[in-house]
Amino acid sequence: MTRILSPGGSVEMSLKALEAGADSIYVGPLGWSRRWKNHELTDDEIALLQRQATDMEKTVSVCFNCHCGTDEVSRMLGKIEKYAGWGIRSFTLLDFGIMREVKRQFPDLIVRASIASTAVTMDDVAFLEELKVDSVVLQPECYTIDELTEIKRRFKIELEIITFGNRDFAHRGRCIMSSYVSQKLERSPDGREMYPGSPNKGGLCHRVCLSNWAVRENDQVVYQGCLPNDQYEIYDNVDDYLDLGMDWFKIQGRVYGGDHIAKVTALYRGIIDNYERTGGGEGFAAWKRENRPALQEVVSERVASRTHQTDNRLALDHRVAGV
């Protein structure tokens, strides 16, 4: 049965999402994920969350989904070993070399390939399975349902799909626009090099794509506004993903509020439970129609919050960037 993986940008968000029906929570350890420190957890918080999730018979997954310096790899592996000692089994990684090394050193741990590893074809999935990666996050816009069905048929690797999030203008994990305009060096409390401005290296993204751009061709403005970056969800054809046996519905959003994440989680919990209850078909379609207002509410909340954050990001970014 499809499980829900919800974001844990704070302990509070994590617990709310677990109570709302998430099967697992993904969190970023301070200084080691693609989000800024405001949305990452300390080791003490991760330990606390792991205990509480275990009591609820649920799990925590830790995201080392940024690239560390080559000198920091042993430190990352040390942290993974420490968290594994607390009972955490699942880790999202980005660097292919580190994925291979983790599976070599800790073959029983679950390795998930981050969405920023840019697996956009069946051959990418085949490569990850050969690397012994256990799960991969996919972007819905890159795969048809037929392709996903074929992948499920051919490969053992678990598939996660982002069910509620935003489409990026650039290929995730490959964009350096943010650090081009500004990056600085800071150190995390445990001495790791962080680069606010480079999400790839562990730090906030300045969302350059969401600036107000004038796009000109031959000196004529042909477009004005932010670069394509729309909110999406898979509500309308969620049946297709459930039918093919998608392993995980991943909800994006460590940077949003706990109440909002709880609402999105509850909505997708309802989707999965009612799909199981009705067997799909007209009964499920009726349930979806009835609950569409709940979807519209969380979409509006998300869009408003993202706009507000991006507008406020100017002041925050300029303080961080020193421009």
Place this chain on the structure above:
Amino acid sequence: MSLFTLSTHVRHLKQLRRADFSSFDDFYLGDNTCFNNRSLSSDYGALKEAVHLLKEQSKRVFVSLVEFPLGDELPKVYKFVDKIRDLPIDGLELSSMGMLHRLKDTVDPRWELHGSKFANVYTTLTAKLLKDMGITRIHSNGEISFDLMHRIEQDSGLEVIYHVHGKLMLTPLVSCIFKSVDREFKCGDHAQDTDKQMVLDTDRWSDSKVLLCYGKSMYSAKDYCMIEHLAEMRQKGARHFYVNTWNESPATIERTSRIYRDGLERVFAEGSDFDVADALAELEKMSEHGFANGFYFSRSGSDFVSGGAI
């Protein structure tokens, strides 16, 4: 054997014909962001002619494969790779791990496999993985410092090609910007208009506020410029160098490549610095938006660090 190599990308045959590329040794042919734009990555006839032209000049030729093929692009790419087996190319450039996984044991064993800039090598572990999969050389990761990239090169044995001049590609795009702003646009329309580009500007971000976009690639408007650092790079062991000539005039291509060729020959022959002041002044005249090289020094990419700082 040459002490160093100087390389560049060329998207279309038209660009190759209209400019003097004689200062370069290695050529990456095609557009690795899109299969449908009739570049040398997908137009067999044009590629055959381009390879013939370059081989007559004893140049080395690599075909750039699309990095993130979407939809129906992937089978087309494989079909194209099959078709080009009869061409006397030296190898392929690619960064899709899936494609590399599929092709590594089936391509011509004489072909070298080079990783593109977006192979995302940040650690020695990944460099070693790529080497195990058959990659022998990679373009330097745009975002990391020279020191770190060089350390990865030394520790992994994977050769690195260092970007020393020209626009820096900042990201491949999911969607084509030409199609996004023009509903009438048809794929391949720009194959004949090799100067086509979009200029993006904003009132944020002070002096890095201009970017350039071509199809599914976003570039800096500033030119990366490492002319003042060639001697130090050579001293630290760099051997392979890259100049991006995308969208430059024939005069700029010829002059820029000649400046770097001369500079590298002096640096490698004498093992010492050369007088860069004139070279820098001439490069500045050809650079509309100024210079950048900050990533090499662990700074913002749009920063420019002058000589002697590596």
